[in-house]
Amino acid sequence: MRGFLLAVATLWQREIVRFYRQPSRVVGALAPPVLFWLLIGTGLGASFHAPGAAAAGAPLPAPGSSYLAYFFPGVVILILLFTAIFSEISIIEDRAEGFLQGVLVAPVPRGAIVLGKVLGGTTLALLQSALFLLLAPAAGLPIPAPGALAELGLVLFLLAFALTALAAAIAWSLRSTQGFHAIMNLFLIPLWLLAGTLFPVAGAPAWLAGVMRVNPLTYGVAALRRSLAPATAAGLPGPGLSLGVTLACAALAFAAAAAVASRRPTR
Amino acid sequence: MPRPQALPARPVAPASFAALSPPPAPVLETAVHIEALRHRFGEREALAGLSLDVTAGELLVLLGPNGSGKTTLFRILSTALLPASGSVRIFGEDALRHPARARRALGVVFQAPSLDRKLTAVENLRHQGRLYGLAGRELEARIAAALERLGLAERAAERIEHLSGGLARRVELAKGLLHRPRLLLLDEPTTGLDPTARREFWDLLDSVRAESRTTVVLTTHLMDEAERGDRIAVLDAGRLVALGAPAALKAEIGGDVISVHAEDPERLAAAVTARFGHAARVVDGAVRIELVAGHELVPRLVEAFPSAIRDLTLGKPTLDDVFVRRTGHHFSHGGDGRREGAAR
Numbered sequence: 001m002r003g004f005l006l007a008v009a010t011l012w013q014r015e016i017v018r019f020y021r022q023p024s025r026v027v028g029a030l031a032p033p034v035l036f037w038l039l040i041g042t043g044l045g046a047s048f049h050a051p052g053a054a055a056a057g058a059p060l061p062a063p064g065s066s067y068l069a070y071f072f073p074g075v076v077i078l079i080l081l082f083t084a085i086f087s088e089i090s091i092i093e094d095r096a097e098g099f100l101q102g103v104l105v106a107p108v109p110r111g112a113i114v115l116g117k118v119l120g121g122t123t124l125a126l127l128q129s130a131l132f133l134l135l136a137p138a139a140g141l142p143i144p145a146p147g148a149l150a151e152l153g154l155v156l157f158l159l160a161f162a163l164t165a166l167a168a169a170i171a172w173s174l175r176s177t178q179g180f181h182a183i184m185n186l187f188l189i190p191l192w193l194l195a196g197t198l199f200p201v202a203g204a205p206a207w208l209a210g211v212m213r214v215n216p217l218t219y220g221v222a223a224l225r226r227s228l229a230p231a232t233a234a235g236l237p238g239p240g241l242s243l244g245v246t247l248a249c250a251a252l253a254f255a256a257a258a259a260v261a262s263r264r265p266t267r
Numbered sequence: 268m269p270r271p272q273a274l275p276a277r278p279v280a281p282a283s284f285a286a287l288s289p290p291p292a293p294v295l296e297t298a299v300h301i302e303a304l305r306h307r308f309g310e311r312e313a314l315a316g317l318s319l320d321v322t323a324g325e326l327l328v329l330l331g332p333n334g335s336g337k338t339t340l341f342r343i344l345s346t347a348l349l350p351a352s353g354s355v356r357i358f359g360e361d362a363l364r365h366p367a368r369a370r371r372a373l374g375v376v377f378q379a380p381s382l383d384r385k386l387t388a389v390e391n392l393r394h395q396g397r398l399y400g401l402a403g404r405e406l407e408a409r410i411a412a413a414l415e416r417l418g419l420a421e422r423a424a425e426r427i428e429h430l431s432g433g434l435a436r437r438v439e440l441a442k443g444l445l446h447r448p449r450l451l452l453l454d455e456p457t458t459g460l461d462p463t464a465r466r467e468f469w470d471l472l473d474s475v476r477a478e479s480r481t482t483v484v485l486t487t488h489l490m491d492e493a494e495r496g497d498r499i500a501v502l503d504a505g506r507l508v509a510l511g512a513p514a515a516l517k518a519e520i521g522g523d524v525i526s527v528h529a530e531d532p533e534r535l536a537a538a539v540t541a542r543f544g545h546a547a548r549v550v551d552g553a554v555r556i557e558l559v560a561g562h563e564l565v566p567r568l569v570e571a572f573p574s575a576i577r578d579l580t581l582g583k584p585t586l587d588d589v590f591v592r593r594t595g596h597h598f599s600h601g602g603d604g605r606r607e608g609a610a611r
Binding site for chain 1: 308345347348349350351366367370371375377379380381382383384389390393395397398399400402438444564572607
């Protein structure tokens with residue numbers, strides 16, 4: 001057990017040290033989402049009607065439901081996703097550069113290697129999203145009470161862990177970063193788009209709404225909206241279901257990453 | 268009447284009784300036991316049923332040209348690759364079924380650098396030590412000792428990306444030795460090093476072995492490096508073609524080797540055999556004659572076939588000659604196959 005924790009700790013620490021020694025990564029994971037938020041948020045804001053407001057036929061802006069506020073939790077998720085991708089893509093680079101094989105022949109369980117790597121990515125994602133959360137008042141979002149803040153922390157952690165573990169599972173099974181970029185564009189970005197981040201399930205055509213309802217990230221977004229921007233959470237899945245699905249996804253994604261990492265190479 | 272001699276404390280049973288009597292304590296401990304190892308990559312057979320034992324404390328060199336299977340064997344020994352069939356025991360542990368147990372005994376230095384270039388030498392070693400369960404004061408003391416030992420103390424706080432190839436290689440070695448492995452595996456450790464750095468690397472390895480009696484298995488495609496091994500295992504096309512001490516391997520050729528280039532090597536070889544009675548054969552386009560006292564034959568050869576001979580070399584047997592004897596072809600057609608003493 002001590003060996004397991006020691007391995008997790010040292011791999012976690014490596015992720016953090018590498019991150020602050022490569023300042024471009026901070027900018028790379030934080031700048032695009034913030035830019036999207038400002039451009040898309042401002043541009044779409046004029047023609048957007050929040051689900052509640054649309055049903056009532058009332059024009060925007062309603063307090064706390066401007067598009068900048070509606071889009072804000074979606075951008076938080078995008079920051080988590082980008083940080084997860086950038087941190088776990090290093091698995092492929094570590095493999096190509098040779099660092100990984102040194103770790104793989106050490107007497108360390110594969111689960112410890114994956115956990116250290118995923119917790120490292122999770123920590124970075126939480127730090128980056130925390131920076132962005134400082135802008136919440138600018139989006140017109142209320143400052144949460146301490147209780148809600150703890151809930152927000154838990155939701156963010158589960159989301160960050162799930163997305164990082166998902167990125168890790170993908171990266172462990174790939175040999176090129178190009179392949180990872182393809183999966184990012186064809187799978188991860190659509191996963192984010194169709195989770196109620198950019199537009200609500202309520203207004204979508206039936207087939208799209210169906211896809212969004214089976215997208216597990218929809219439930220993570222719902223949980224985040226409840227704790228961060230309750231005014232934008234009307235009509236979303238309940239808190240128990242949202243948290244439960246997100247927790248299950250985090251566990252599943254980690255199990256998948258550990259399973260992929262435990263395969264014995266024959267090539 | 269002579270008194271019966273006292274029995275040795277640990278009698279070694281004759282091989283035929285080994286199955287009946289309890290196993291005697293081995294005189295030489297086996298560090299690695301490899302049996303009938305096979306592996307293929309797609310169509311290509313990388314290892315074709317290789318068996319080999321490594322004795323504890325020895326430096327065994329795996330020598331072979333590119334594609335001979337030595338790197339595949341190395342990866343299997345390091346537990347990085349699962350072979351198709353066969354068995355590997357490392358200090359008694361089944362390295363294929365229970366790689367986690369075997370890994371405790373291993374220190375591995377891969378051919379590709381395994382250091383994190385964004386971390387300093389100390390940070391890399393600390394990371395390595397923790398992966399092997401070391402921490403705290405014990406770990407820091409070992410790191411300091413390793414850095415001192417390998418002449419890295421002054422550069423310890425620099426990132427690997429700022430170190431020269433030779434220094435980085437030394438950090439790799441320090442990393443492989445930090446947890447005091449019983450078996451050190453080195454894959455082409457001097458590749459990419461200049462001659463000075465290569466010599467330093469070998470001196471370090473020699474002194475490490477002198478201090479700790481670590482068993483070392485090292486791969487190389489350089490024959491002059493292979494000569495530094497206690498024993499050499501020569502691989503070709505996934506098979507073990509020769510195994511023994513360098514001197515013993517060369518001694519089996521006996522005497523000298525004459526190599527002759529000619530316009531028509533086949534005809535010259537036949538003529539030499541017919542006239543002098545020495546077996547002459549053509550290997551990679553040159554006529555080869557292995558014999559005792561080659562210097563006596565040289566003038567007679569030149570007199571007998573003055574126009575047929577383009578050039579002629581006389582030399583002591585090299586590992587390349589051993590390789591030729593066992594495989595029928597040279598170790599390499601490039602610079603690696605050159606003869607020692609070719610200019611005599």
